Amino acid sequence: MLRAGVSPDYLTYPFLVKASSRLLKWELGVAVHAHVMKTGFESDKFIQNSLIHMYASCGDIVYARKVFDGMLIRNLVSWNAMLDGHAKCGDVISARGVFELMPERDVVSWSSLIDGYVKNGEYREAISVFEKMCGSGPKANEVTMVSVLCACAHLGALEQGRMMHQYIIDNGLRLPLVLQTSLVDMYAKCGAIAEALNVFRGVRMSRTDVLIWNAIIGGLATHGLVKESLELFTEMQIVGITPDEVTYLCLLTACAHGGLVKEAWHFFDCLNKHGMTPKSEHYACMVDVLARAGQLAEAYQFISQRPMEPTASMLGALLSGCMNHGKLDLAEIVGRKLIELEPDHDGRYVGLSNIYAVEKRWDDARTMREAMERRGVKKSPGFSLVEISGTLHSLWEDPIMECLQTLDTQILVGAAVALVAIGAGAVYFYCSNKPKGFTFYLLFFKF
Structure with missing residues (x-):
């Protein structure tokens, strides 16, 4: 077009910017932006809206904001582009700030904010925004419901998920x-x-694709319905759907739950046969298969022979298998590797500390606690989500409970040793869980 001597106009540039956005070509988008400024179209709001979207899609929220702030007249599309840009870049605080400042909002505004919270892992906040949308905003559309259902899935909020399904129907x-x-x-x-x-x-x-097959096969596999998931995989192939990397990940999960080591190796080999490269998730799942089956040496060798460094998920699967099968010497080695890999992860220290506690190595367990304090790593309190009448409630663990339980155990062991030393013929333990969660030990002995 330029070689032919034809000058682009205000209708041409939005298409060029959109192409740059879809290709995620930041350099190309910048070149188009420079051409826009050279030809005097920088104040056209349609071009400016396209530029905001392009920069945000390419991860350059700073330039997107500069274009937005430089607009003399903003419309709803401008605000939505800026909101969606912040959400896509993972900055939900700024996205919420833009949302609150918007002079008007439509379904795109609400959906972008909800999707931003979902992608940032803030599922409860996503559902909260949806509830506000139902009360004072526009009617949700299909895009909104995909995000909200994703939030319900991650929270395990079945009743809320059913309500969302009913909302779609109603x-x-x-x-x-x-x-x-x-x-x-x-x-x-x-x-x-x-x-x-x-x-x-x-x-x-005839309308299905690999994504919906993966969803159902993975769901069955995760809940231990191994035979059913493998049967669905066979059915999937019969209807002509080609499996992808996620399909094989679901199948490996099924094999892990069913103890199907031979079948797992077959599916793992199928990845290479069908031109797919196994990812770290596939390796971790294969380690889980071997570890659950008690083939710990094979699992460790499998990790060691991998061309890249082992990930935390691989080592975590092996550690779990070592603990379940009482292989504490290997568990200690793996536990130390996990701490080296994730020195700021509180669970890694707690895991190794638990290994020492099982072996009654109290000094080593205490050393782990001291290492956490030295490095400024704090144990995150555990919590559970309980759904009551469609509303999620959090039940948090008080940090003092762990200290009390550790103290109880040490006192109990010390008392038992002392009683045996003075000639107690037998020592009996009784454990009672009280309503507030405290564990009390009653000690009985006879001479």
Whole structure:
């Protein structure tokens, strides 16, 4: 076009910027922006909106903000582009700030904020925003519901997920395949396998894709329905759907739950045979298969022969297998490697400390606690999410409980040793869990 001597106009540039955005070519987008400024179209709001979206899509939120701040007249598209840009870059605080300042909002505004919270792992906040949207905002669309169902799936909030499904029905929303896949995924992850299968079977086989098959196979595999997941994989191949890397990850998960070592090796080898490169997740799953089956030496050798450094998920799977099968010497080696790999992860220190506690190596266990304090690593309190009448409640563990339980154990062991030393014929222990969570030990002995 330029070689032919034809000058672009205000209609040309938005398409060029959009192409740069979809290709994630920041340099190309900057070149187009420079051409826009050279030809005097920098104040056109349609071009400016496209530039905001392009910069944000390429991860350059600073330049996106500069374009936004330089606009003399902003419309809803401008605000939505800036909001979506912050959300896509993982800055939900700034995204929320833009949202609160917006003079008007539409379904895109609400959906972008909800999706931002979901992608940032703030699932409860995503559902909270959706509830506010239902109260004072526009009607949700299919894009909104995909994000909200994802939040419910990660929280295991089955009742809320069912309410979202009912919302879709009551509001007459279309059910594109991506939304049906989200429903299957939500029900499967929440353990409602019958409902997941019901939604899945409601989709015509000719309309299915690999994503919805992965959702149902993975859901069955995670909940130990090994035979059913493998049967669905066979059915998937019959209808002509080509498996991808995620499919094989789901199958390896099924093999881990079912103790199917031979089948796991077959699926792992299929990755290479079908031109796919195994990722760290596949290696971790294969380690889990071997570790659960008690083949700990093979699992350790498998990790050692891997061309790249082992990941925390691989070592974590091996550590779990070592603990379950009483291989504490190997567990200690793996535990130390995990601390080297993730020195700021509180769970790694606690895991190794627990190994020492099982072996009654109290000094080493204390050393782990001291190492945590030295490095400024604090143990995160445990919590559980309980869903009551569609509302999620958090139950947090008080940090003092662990200290009390450790102290109880040490006092109990010390008392037992002393009693045996003075000639006690037998020592009996009785454990009672009280309503507030304290553990009391009653000690009985006879001479």
